[in-house]
Amino acid sequence: MKVSYLKLDLQYFAADEKTEEATPKKREDTRKKGQVPKSQDVNTGFLLILVFGALHLFGGQMKEAMTSMLSKSFNEYIHWTVSEEHVFTLFLEMTIEITKVLAPVMGIAMVAGIFSNFIQVGVMFTGEPLKFDLKKLDPIQGAKKIFSARALVELVKSLLKISMISVITFAIIWINKGPLMMTSQKSVEAALAFFGRITILMGLASGLALLCLSVLDYVYQRYDHEKNIRMSKKDVKDEHKNMEGDPLIKSKIKEKQRQMSASRMMSEVPGADVVITNPTHYAIAIKYDEAKSDAPIVVAKGVDFVAQKIKEVAKANEIVMVENRSLARALYQQSDIEQPIDEQFYKAVAxxxxxVYRLEKKA
Structure with a gap:
């Protein structure tokens, strides 16, 4: 008895073990919930490269705009009297100028964020991650996440990113240590230009390094996602039942449909012209109506029990029954109910x- 219980327990655990790949429906459901493999390093890398690239392209214009604002402030705004109208005009003009300066950079940053998400997950709109969920406040689940393998991987990844960016930054500063030490001998404009170039170079190099690292991170994110959405054999069966319906219920529905079809078919037998039999296993009821069809129509057919019922109804309604073994079998296999017979049977059925018509004429 203990052995049998042990076997049942092993079977139960085997059925619940996540060993099967996720089905298309499971993938679609998780995608609707916003659960997709995605690396944040891809977003950060593209953001750094495009933003610092924009600073490199529009840096001169931004410097001129900022210089113009400062010049106007000290040459014009400083002489204004403090009034509600002047303060409003000052803030409005400054806001417009700052917007002109920052708009290209902010626009490129938005494009970088949208593009980096699109290449990873495609087009996806869902509000599921924003819904309030009390399970997220569970301290036990939070502790499990902190001390999980995923948290360890994220820690290693963060340390690796910090180390990589630190090395890149130090290397760029070390390579340019000569010009850096000489900035005190340069004009303010030349010094600012030098520091701007160094900063842009650091940003571009760091973004490129993060993009390289993001390839490994994205591979890991896909592996972890596939692992998390794996299904047990029981899950696959349950999903199949939900999609296709319970087999027991489906069989009952089919049985009911067969009964209704058989009942409807039997009601057509009294109007048939002849019933062709095997004589015991097959029965096919034929009706010929020139007004409805150019060929005879099969109004009922069946084997064994159904064939016996067709013959009983035909006998009760005095329908002529003709024995023709080969024709009955061929009609049953190659003809459909309420459809004209095939052309190959025209001569035999005629x-x-x-x-039958001769018999009726004699009668």
Whole structure:
């Protein structure tokens, strides 16, 4: 008895073990919830490269705009009297000028964020991650996340990013240590230009390094995502049942449909012209109406029990039954109910109908 219980327990755990790949429906459901493999390093890398690239392209214009604002402030605004109208005009003009300076950089930053997300997850709109969930406030689950393998990987990844960016920054400063020490001998404009170039170089190099690191991070994120959405054999079966319906219920529905079809079919037998039999296993009821069809129509067919029922109804309604073994079998296999017979059976069925009409004429 203990052995049997042990086997049942092992089977139960085996059924619940996540060993199966996620089905397309499971993937679609997790995507709707916003659960997709994505690396934040891709976003950060693209953001750094495009933003510092924009600073390199528009830096001169931004410097001129800022210099113009400062010059106007000390040459014009400083002589204004403090009034509500002058303060409003001052803030409005300064806001417009600052917007002109920052708009290109902010626009490129938005494009970088949208593009980096698009290349990873495609087009996706979902509000599921924004919904309030009390489970997120569970301290036990939070502690498990802190001391999980994923948290360890994130820690190693963060240390690696900090080390990489620190090395890149130090290397750029070390390479340019000569010009850096000589900035005190240069004009303010030349010194600012030098520091601007060094800063842009650091940003571009750091962004490129993060993009290289993001390739490894994205591979890991995909692996971790696939692992988390794995399904057990029981999950796959349950999903199949939900999509296709319970097999027991489906069989009952099909049985009910067969019963309704058989009942409807039996109601057509009294109007048939002839029933062709095997004589015991097959029965096919044929009706010929020139007004409805150019060829005879199969109004009912069946084997074994259904064939017996067709013959009983035909006998009760005095429908002629003709025995033709090969024709009955062929009609059953190659004809559909409420459809005209195939052209290959025209001659054989015509002979049977002619025989039936002769009998009716004699009667």
């Amino acid at each position: 002979e049977v109908l002619a025989y």
